[in-house]
Amino acid sequence: MAKHIHEIRDAIHVFARLDSDERRVLDSRPFQRLRHIHQLALTHLIYPGATHKRFEHSLGVMELAERAFRVITAKENIDPRVRDIVPEGDQLRYWCRVLRMAALCHDLGHLPFSHAAEERLLPEGQTHESLTVDLIKSDEMASIWQRVTPPLRPEDIAKLAVGRKKLKDHTFDTWERILSELIVGDGFDVDRMDYLLRDSHHAGVVYGKFDHYRLIDTLRILPETDDEGAEPTLGIESGGLDSAAGLLLARYFMYSQVYFHRVRRAYDFHLQDFMSAWLGENGLPTELSEFLNLTDNEVLVELRKAADDASHVGHDPAVRIVKRKHFKVLYERNPDDSEKNPECGAAVHKAACEKFGGDVVRHDRYTQKGSGVVFPVRNRDGRIVSSYAASNVLQNVPLVNIDYVLVIPEKQTEASAWLKQERERIIAPEGEEQ
Amino acid sequence: MKRIQRAAVIVSLIEALRAKDSWCGETNIQKACFFLQELTRVPLDLEFVLYKYGPYSFTLTDELTGMRADSILALRVRDPKYGPCYIPGALADSILERYPKTIGKSERKVVFVAERLGNKGVADLERVATALYVRKGMGAVGVKERANRINQLKPHVSLPDAHAAVREVDKMFEDAAELSEY
DSSP states (O other): OOOOOEEETTTTEEEEEHHHHHHHHHHHHHHHHHGBEEEEEEGGTTTTTTOHHHHHHHHHHHHHHHHHHHHHSSSHHHOOOGGSSOOOOHHHHHHHHHHHHHHHTTTTTTTTTTTTTTHSSSEEEEHHHHHHHHTTTTTTHHHHHSSSSSSSOOOHHHHHHOTTTTTSSSEEEHHHHHHHHHHHOOOOOOHHHHHHHHHHHHHHHHHOOOOOHHHTEEEEEEEEEEEEETOOOEEEEEGGGHHHHHHHHHHHHIIIITTHHHHHHHHHHHHHHHHHHHHHHGHHHSSHHHHHHHHHHHHHHHHHHHHHTSSSHHHHHHHHHHHHHOEEEEEEEEEEHHHTTTHHHHHHHHHHHHHHHHGEEEEEEEESSSOOOEEEEEEETTOOOHHHHHHHHTTTTOOEEEEEEEOOOOEEEEEHHHHHHHHHHEEEEOOOOO | OHHHHHHHHHHHHHHHHHHTTTOOHHHHHHHHHHHHHTTOOOOOOOOEEEETTOOOOOOHHHHHHHHHHHEEEEEEEOTTTTTOOOEOTTTHHHHHHHOHHHHHHHHHHHHHHEEEEEETOOOHHHHHHHHHHHHHHHHOOOOOHHHHHHHHHHSSSOHHHHHHHHHHHHHHHHHTTTTTOO
8 A cells, every 4th residue: 555644854843744746746847956956056066965965855845834824824823814815624724735735836946056047047036946936837747736635736836836926917915925935935934944954954053043942932924013904924922933034144154254254256157157068059948848957967977077188178277176276256245345435335336347358357336125124913912013123133133245346366455555556546426327 | 125224115115114103114115115005006026915904915924024124123112912013124215315317206105005994903914915915916897896805815804894895995996096106
């Protein structure tokens, strides 16, 4: 007799459990491909343990998604003001299955090396999320959704897997919005919970750890305020406020110490350069069967060949990765400079390009996205307060603000001397253009 | 419009809203930017979708957080029952000083939007912003037709309230006609 529950050992959550329908997703070609997509691109060149893949992350997100779902839909946890939006009975069970499948599939469309080269390689308007949606709606996956009892609507899975931000031409009702925020939202979504815990575990750093047990246990669907007409959204009981702050601090430290580590970012640039050169004018294939054939493995094989062969397309960036001759930091934003010129990094980058040529200089600029620090908190007396007012910690969580100019190592000494001499002139803001 | 120029316009909008006693939380800024872009045609290059309390731009949310990271904006608690309000940050003045032409071009429109939306609460903003969203999608078709659409998109907005919102937005269009092109 077929086994109905399949257990997979997991480094973070001990077990991920799947039923036979979910096992069919696991065995599908799009999902098996995730075994060959590094979660953190080339971060393992800096943190050698960070070789984990999207495959196990996706299982972890599914595991956490159901835990969170059971908490927010438990009868004793439903705030009377939002009771109308939570389905019951078969409908509730349907959405639990959709949520698990969406969590499992939320990363199907990732390119080789995840985010590293996405912006450079995909055609305008396409993202890994749009490829995820295409794959969820593909014939192979549609046949799996059809076999489930009752059949799952691919549209529902797609909505929850990528969320409102990435499905701009779709309408979401309140329930769908909340479930999608549970997976890929802007605050305490389970995608973020899993990647912080998992990435810090594999990288060998403790920055990403926080009390996710407590946080999930205190998750609630709440009206944003006590006012009539306030929109229901994800919030927490006051007892979970420090756990939520812990997650936001973990995010800050993981961004500053791991995801935006300057050497890791240099490797991202080299990887983009290599893949752009290797893929040529046609760019990354977005036709699904071709897309599924391309994983980190194919790129790595070609990368090693290119590093050893001076005539191979993409030889220079390949050498920089394989022989660790990555770009070095020439300039990093600081408060004095940003007070003089809020676009100080861009000014240095422009001047360095004019002086040394655009091929040998890169600008890495990123400011934190989303909001995340503002959500409803239900006090013990039932009143709703704003998280931001209720927590001094949340008011002081730093924001990620990356502004590096990188330069080819062969020019680093010369460029540093040049910048030391020209710095004040370069940083001084230009007049406003007409 | 470049990111930093958009930031300058947003700072000037926040100052104008505050001058009209707006709460100046994210919802107030979201809806004011929607009107600034869609009614008065200031090219903020923001994409709005129907989301929390009507039209909403995820890009703008990212932008506001980025402006906080750059100390151009800051958050302040006004009442613990509600989310924080946005105030100009330590570097707001230097942005305003640096982009006088950009700010000058949009100044009348910023004041226009702040005057009409500054005193509105979240529920009012949702109604009129959704009315503008519907007008943008359907064109200036009959009041009844647009009110029905608002009620369909936002069932908690009653039909009489939706009618009133449509008329208010139509009046704003008439009033905005005298503002010069950006």
